[in-house]
Amino acid sequence: MTSFDAVTAILLVPVVAAALLALLPGYRVSARLNVLAAFLTLAAALSLFVSERPQPGRYILVDDLNIVFIALGSFVGFTTSVFSASYVGHELEIGRLTPTNLRFYHAMYQILMFAMNLALVANNIGLMWVAVELATLTTVLMVGIYRTHEALEAAWKYFILGSVGIALALFGTILVYMAANPVIGEGLDAMVWTVLIERAASFDAALLDVAFIFLLLGYGTKVGLVPMHAWLPDAHAEGPTPISAVLSGLLLNVALYAVLRFKMLLVVNPAALAPGPLMVAMGLVSLVFASFMLYRRRDIKRMFAYSSIEHMGIITFALGMGGALANFGGLLHMTMHSLTKSAIFFAVGHIAQVKGTQKIADMGGLTVTHPVLGWGLVLGVVAIAGMPPLGIFMSEFLVVSSTFAREPLLAIVMVFGLLVGLGALLMHLNTVAFGEPRGSTAAAQASFVPMFAHLALVFAAGIYLPAPLVAWFQNVAKLLG
Amino acid sequence: MRGGLVFDVAHMLAGSLVLVSLMQLYQDRLYALLNVFALHAVVLAMSVAWQAAIQHAPHLYVTATIALVVKAIIIPVALHRIIVRLGVHREIETAVGIGLTMLAGIGLVALSMVLMLRVTATADPLAREDLAFALSVVLIGLLMMVTRRNAVSQVIGFMSVENGLVLAATGAKGMPLVVEISVAFSILVAFIVIGIFLFRIRERFDTVDVGALDRVRGDQR
Numbered sequence: 001m002t003s004f005d006a007v008t009a010i011l012l013v014p015v016v017a018a019a020l021l022a023l024l025p026g027y028r029v030s031a032r033l034n035v036l037a038a039f040l041t042l043a044a045a046l047s048l049f050v051s052e053r054p055q056p057g058r059y060i061l062v063d064d065l066n067i068v069f070i071a072l073g074s075f076v077g078f079t080t081s082v083f084s085a086s087y088v089g090h091e092l093e094i095g096r097l098t099p100t101n102l103r104f105y106h107a108m109y110q111i112l113m114f115a116m117n118l119a120l121v122a123n124n125i126g127l128m129w130v131a132v133e134l135a136t137l138t139t140v141l142m143v144g145i146y147r148t149h150e151a152l153e154a155a156w157k158y159f160i161l162g163s164v165g166i167a168l169a170l171f172g173t174i175l176v177y178m179a180a181n182p183v184i185g186e187g188l189d190a191m192v193w194t195v196l197i198e199r200a201a202s203f204d205a206a207l208l209d210v211a212f213i214f215l216l217l218g219y220g221t222k223v224g225l226v227p228m229h230a231w232l233p234d235a236h237a238e239g240p241t242p243i244s245a246v247l248s249g250l251l252l253n254v255a256l257y258a259v260l261r262f263k264m265l266l267v268v269n270p271a272a273l274a275p276g277p278l279m280v281a282m283g284l285v286s287l288v289f290a291s292f293m294l295y296r297r298r299d300i301k302r303m304f305a306y307s308s309i310e311h312m313g314i315i316t317f318a319l320g321m322g323g324a325l326a327n328f329g330g331l332l333h334m335t336m337h338s339l340t341k342s343a344i345f346f347a348v349g350h351i352a353q354v355k356g357t358q359k360i361a362d363m364g365g366l367t368v369t370h371p372v373l374g375w376g377l378v379l380g381v382v383a384i385a386g387m388p389p390l391g392i393f394m395s396e397f398l399v400v401s402s403t404f405a406r407e408p409l410l411a412i413v414m415v416f417g418l419l420v421g422l423g424a425l426l427m428h429l430n431t432v433a434f435g436e437p438r439g440s441t442a443a444a445q446a447s448f449v450p451m452f453a454h455l456a457l458v459f460a461a462g463i464y465l466p467a468p469l470v471a472w473f474q475n476v477a478k479l480l481g
Numbered sequence: 482m483r484g485g486l487v488f489d490v491a492h493m494l495a496g497s498l499v500l501v502s503l504m505q506l507y508q509d510r511l512y513a514l515l516n517v518f519a520l521h522a523v524v525l526a527m528s529v530a531w532q533a534a535i536q537h538a539p540h541l542y543v544t545a546t547i548a549l550v551v552k553a554i555i556i557p558v559a560l561h562r563i564i565v566r567l568g569v570h571r572e573i574e575t576a577v578g579i580g581l582t583m584l585a586g587i588g589l590v591a592l593s594m595v596l597m598l599r600v601t602a603t604a605d606p607l608a609r610e611d612l613a614f615a616l617s618v619v620l621i622g623l624l625m626m627v628t629r630r631n632a633v634s635q636v637i638g639f640m641s642v643e644n645g646l647v648l649a650a651t652g653a654k655g656m657p658l659v660v661e662i663s664v665a666f667s668i669l670v671a672f673i674v675i676g677i678f679l680f681r682i683r684e685r686f687d688t689v690d691v692g693a694l695d696r697v698r699g700d701q702r
Contacts, residue, residue: 126657160635164623167642171619174649177656178604178612186655206600 006051007060009044010070010117013037018110027092027099030106031085037110038074038081041117045074056194061123064476069120069257072335076249076342077113079450083346084109084242086447090353091240101145105240112138112246116254125173126191128258132169132222135251136162143239154234161231165221169258172214176262179207196265205271212275215262216282222255224309225316226286236305237358241349244301248308249342253334256312260319260480267322267481279320284410286313287417294424299358300348303428304341307384310421311337317414318399319480321406327477329398332465336391336458337384343454344380347373350446351432355439360428365437373444376451378433383458385425386418391461487535491607494528495614498648499590502621502641506586507579511564511633515557518637522552525644532611532651541651548647552640560633577628589620611652618645 017037024030048070053062088105091097097105112135119131140162144155173191180190183202189195200208221228236244259279266275290310297303315337318330350373355363366374383390396418403411501521508514526549533541577585593616601609622645625638650656 156632160626160639163639164626164642167619167623167639167646170646171616171649174646174653174656175612178601178608178653181654182603188657190655191657204601204603206602207604210596210600 006044006047007054007062007121010041010048010074011114011121013040013044014110014114014117018107018114021110022103022107025099025103027088027102030103031088034106034109035078035081035085038078038113041113042074042078045070045117056123056192058188058192059124059127060121061194062121063479064472065260065479066120066257068331068335068472068476069253070117072338073116073120073250073253074113076338077116077246079453080242080245080249080342080346081109082447083245083349083450084240086445087240087242087349087353090445096146097240105142105145108138108142109242109246112142112251116250119254120257123193124188124191125176125193125196125261128193128261129166129170129173132219132255132258133166135254136166136222139235139239139243139247139251142243143235145240146238148238150234151238154231154238158231158235161221161228165218165228167218168214168221169218172211172218172262175207175211175214176265179203179211193261197268200265200268201270203265203269203272205269205273208266208269209273212262212266212273213278216259216275216278219255219258219262220282223252223259223312223316224286225282225312226289226309229286229290229309232309233302233305236308237299237302241301241345241352244305245342245345245349248305248345249338252308252312253338256315256319256334259316263319264479264481276320276322279316280410281320283313283315283317283320284413284417286310287317287414288313288420291417291421291424294421295427297424297428298360300352300360300363300428300432301345301358303360303424304344304348304384307421307425308337308341310417311341311384313417314396314399314414317410321399321403321410322481323402323406324474324477325402326399327480328473329395329402331473331476332461333392333395333399336395336461339454340380340383340390340392340458343451343458344377344384346451346454347377347380350444351377354442354444357439360431362439363432364435364439366433369437369441370444372448373446374433376448376455378429379455379459380451381425381429381433383455385422389459389462391458394462394465488607491528491531491535492610494524494531495611495648495652498524498528498644499614499617499621502618502645503583503586503590505625505637505641506582506621506628509579511631512561514634514637515560515564518640519553519557521641521644522548522557525647526553528648529651536654538655544647544651548644552644556640560636564633576630582624582628585624586621589624590617593617593620605654608652608654612649615645615649615652618642618648621645 014037017033021030021033024033048062048067088097088102092099092102115131115135115138119128119135122128122131140155140159143158144151177190180196180203183199184190184195217228224232236247263275263279266272287310290306290313293306294303297306311333315330315334318326318333351363351366352358354370366377383392386392386396400411400415403414498521501517501524505514505517505521508517526545529541529545529548533539533545594613597613597616598609601612619642622638622642625641626635629635629638
């Protein structure tokens, strides 16, 4: 398979699947088709690693950086579709979703996959914007799918804040075009990223600075950086749990990827503002703020949503610090966070279904009543809290140690934030997983494979990272500057 | 066709768009707001058409037509129907007083002038003025979204933000059509989304006042 075909496949498979899923009635068939489509996309995405790459075109680009994002995204997309199949079955049984809703849900799931892959392979900053907007709209619809009061409120809030973010990002994109216009000339070329990066050194620095601020605020809203994070906990808590997993594991990364592409443009231009400190500041604020917010959460999905803000803060911080080691740590952390957080949401989804509630106070003693789910959750939370020997410990250690070498004060703030978050997570974990059993103890009809597959990867990465992977990440880290 | 007149007309149209944006801020009835929004779209269409003429960029006429047909006619008519059906043509409850909102709007216009004119010193004078006006329109639209609590007026605020973005995109010379169409398209999509939401909101709570949605706020349940 040549690479061009692979790129076509990761875009075409979800589109075709979405069309089919919109037409097919029965949910069992659709759920399986959804899994199959996600698997095919994953296979195509993995083949990108081995096949030869096409010349970057005016719309499509495949390079070392986005392959990582695409592979990670397709993997989480695939495992989530497996989890989703068992999750929606239960939702249908208890009548929270109707078959019509479900048809819509599956079609939207594939459109979301398409939009995210398109955003990642886009070489054109306009196309990238369109794809991110499409991803936003599909997730808005999915968050509101339960049509409860809370779900509508969450979807509305997400829609309003998301579109404000998207509007700011488009304004930033237009400004980048304006900056490129005198150097590259009019027309499509001035929006092609590979052309932009070659000539970015001679762009008007002031215009580029303002553009980046708009882009950081715009796409940063989608990353969930504080102070634009307000939509994120609601959207995670009120939507279906597979969507929470996809939001945390995928969509936040895609938005961060967009910020990174523009950051690279600014790094090349010597006269432009240094983008690093801005990202470092927003990342640190997000990390510390979210850690404190973790304490008072009463809704389990909302709590893990705040934990996502915390971790996106760490990743933004690390990539803002820059340099080979911090970038490496940031990328590794992004991978580990995606895997762990979606695994946690898989567990939480089934737990909430068993208990019939998302309130932390109404669940307890899970390790006794539901050993597999309970210990899965314990493992996931221990991983996300950054305990050794799991993968997140390693990436956090890399970020902290590289920061200590350069900016000890920032490292102290970061460690403080991490410890605060750790305390909150363990406190809530104690309530949920141990102690007297509370709430319903009905058996869970769950698929545990996706959850444990993710956790096994995180565990393995904490102990041993294969050399080719390390080399790949080092290469990407160098690319990011 | 270079020179004073070309510049003056473009300038006037873009400036009018800002003015109409400010007019939106003090409308306290939904129908009136809707009419002003339609006017907003008409001015945008004229401005884009003028850009098409002076840049010799025929594809911009498409954008102008989309603005005129979709945003000045179809969407206002549809929203009008929604308002009638929902029976919400009473006064808009603004979260902040009108005087204060106007002052904030004027402040935002000043801010965007100061910012954009400073950073685009080297750019084409027409493009930089367009950009400055566009930013004002975007910011005023955002202001409207935060000061109104009614879902319909938030939607109108959102669409004026999009109008500002179209103005910016057409002001940037030779910007590929891809983006403009997508902007127009996104408005349509957004409108459908919103339409669905409005009906669902109505279905459930008999009101489109977003304030009523704040009854439950996450953790305080």
